[in-house]
Amino acid sequence: MTAITIIGAGNMTRGIATRALAGGHAVQILARDESSAGTLASELTGTVTAGSLSTAVTGDIVVLALPYDAALAVAEQLRDGLTGKVVVDISNPVDFATFDRLVTPDDSSAAQELxxxxxxxxxxxxxxxxxxxxxxxxxxxxxxxDVALAADDAEAKDAVAALVESSGMRAIDAGPLKRAHQLEGVGFLHMAIQGQLGNTWSTAVKIVGA
Amino acid sequence: MTAITIIGAGNMTRGIATRALAGGHAVQILARDESSAGTLASELTGTVTAGSLSTAVTGDIVVLALPYDAALAVAEQLRDGLTGKVVVDISNPVDFATFDRLVTPDDSSAAQELxxxxxxxxxxxxxxxxxxxxxxxxxxxxxxxDVALAADDAEAKDAVAALVESSGMRAIDAGPLKRAHQLEGVGFLHMAIQGQLGNTWSTAVKIVGA
Structure with missing residues (x-):
């Protein structure tokens, strides 16, 4: 059993928490608006608690389930509480005004900026x-x-991979943290093609044949 | 029936030619070494011819089935014969010495450079x-x-999409040519993870659920 903290109370928190709870892990949901964290927690089944951004982070793995800009801001705000912890960045730094570019520098990624x-x-x-x-x-x-992971700290990547696998998904090791540049490209493409796929947002990028 | 010219006589030429011939298209294989083009053509079934780089390009769609550097060099050499034609770039400009980066500029792609x-x-x-x-x-x-395509010319992209679909594959419209940056990231990642998948190089990146 791993203790996980997820920050944010949106759809991605619901998704990751659902899988982690199904895998028998303990989930703490923290959000700026504590009541939305509480409402989401009340809709989930398993060992789940809720709190605000002032609540002490209890997870060994902390998932920032926030848009890119918010993830940077919250990370700065909670920096001390995140010291030494594994922090998972799930963001796709898409320019949502144009949907035609990523807002991160060409030689970087959201994860590296975080x-x-x-x-x-x-x-x-x-x-x-x-x-x-x-x-x-x-x-x-x-x-x-398939959940692709990129990190420079092997132990941290292994911990998240173990969480992924024990929660019923397949972890794919995409390499060092700078490979986040390519992974964010995959996320961007996956979002950008939804229109032609019927806009169900129910598709998955999958490596088949292995 | 579409006339396709594939330049190069390697494995990707064999693969693309096999699918195109199965789809009833006519394939011309041209290579610097005419005999390897001829040998490959003799191993395939359908309307297939072979020639050298001096042979007139007969295809309306020309596929450069070459490594990145060679694709640039051959394109320069054949520039006049390629005027007005649809030219497909299949390259992944990976730095094969380190397998840790792409050799193209951070704000570009092989396709844009081509x-x-x-x-x-x-x-x-x-x-x-x-x-x-x-x-x-x-x-x-x-x-x-799934064959993802990116191009600025809609008619050219439609022509390649029609070739892909009539050859038994699914075309995915990834957007304008600059999206090649992200597609080449996908190609790089797909290659980079082969070790952990058993090095069979028989996997595919697939959008499932649609």
């Missing part, structure tokens, strides 16, 4: 290629979900 | 996320192959 804000934490990129609804469902067309 | 070399041709990015062996096989685990 790591600069919390240098004493171990940032792992993950879950950005997976949609919330498919996490709640737990599978797509009979396929386990 | 377009600069042949400005009077219509470059389409495609097939770079698909492995040669899976093209020969035609399917992976019962799934049609």
């Amino acid at each position: 790591q600069k804000v919390i240098p004493a934490s171990k940032v792992v990129k993950g879950f950005n290629t997976v949609f919330a609804g498919t996490l709640v469902a737990g599978a797509v067309d009979g396929h386990k979900l | 377009q600069k070399v042949i400005p009077a041709s219509k470059v389409v990015k495609g097939f770079n996320t698909v492995f040669a062996g899976t093209l020969v096989a035609g399917a992976v685990d019962g799934h049609k192959l």
Whole structure:
């Protein structure tokens, strides 16, 4: 059993919490608006608590389930509480005004920018290629979900991979943290093609044949 | 029936030619070493011819099935013959010495660099996320192959999409040519994770659920 803190009370928190709770893990949901964290927690089944951004972070793995800008701001706010912890960045830093570019520098990624804000934490990129609804469902067309991870700290990446696998998904090791640049490209593409796929947002990027 | 020219006589030529011939298209294979083009053509079934780089390009769609550096060099050499044609770039500009980066500028892609070399041709990015062996096989685990395409010329992209679909694969419109940056990231990642998947190079990146 791993203790996980998820920050944010949106659809991705619901998705990741659903899978983690199904895997028997303990989930703490923290949000700026404590009542939305509480409402979400009350809708989930398992060992789940809720709190605000002032609540002490109890998870060994902390997932920032927030848009890119908010993730940076919250990381800065909670920096001390995140020291030494594994912090998972799930964001896709898409320019939502144009949907035609990423807002991060060409030679970087959201995960690398986040790591600069919390240098004493171990940032792992993950879950950005997976949609919330498919996490709640737990599978797509009979396929386990693939969750690609990138990190520089091997132990941190292993911890998140173990969480992913014990929660019924397949972890794929995408390499060092800078591979987040490519993973965020995958997330961007996956979002950008939804229109032609019927806008169900219920698809998954899957490696088949292995 | 579409006339296709494929330049190069390697595994990707074998794969793309196999699918195109199965779809009833006419394939011309050209290579610096004419005898390897001829040998490959003799191993395929359908309307297939072979020639050297001096042979007149007969295809309306020209696929550069070459490594990135060679694709640029051949495009420059054949520039006049490629004028007005749809030219498909399938390359993944990976730094094969380190396997840790792409050799293209951070704000560009192989396809965009190729377009600069042949400005009077219509470059389409495609097939770079698909492995040669899976093209020969035609399917992976019962799934049609997904072939993602990126281009600025809508007519050119439609022509390649029609070729892809009539050859038994699914075309995915990834957007404008600059999306090749993200597609080449997908190709790079797909190659980089082969070790942990058993090094069979028989996997496919697939959008499931749609």
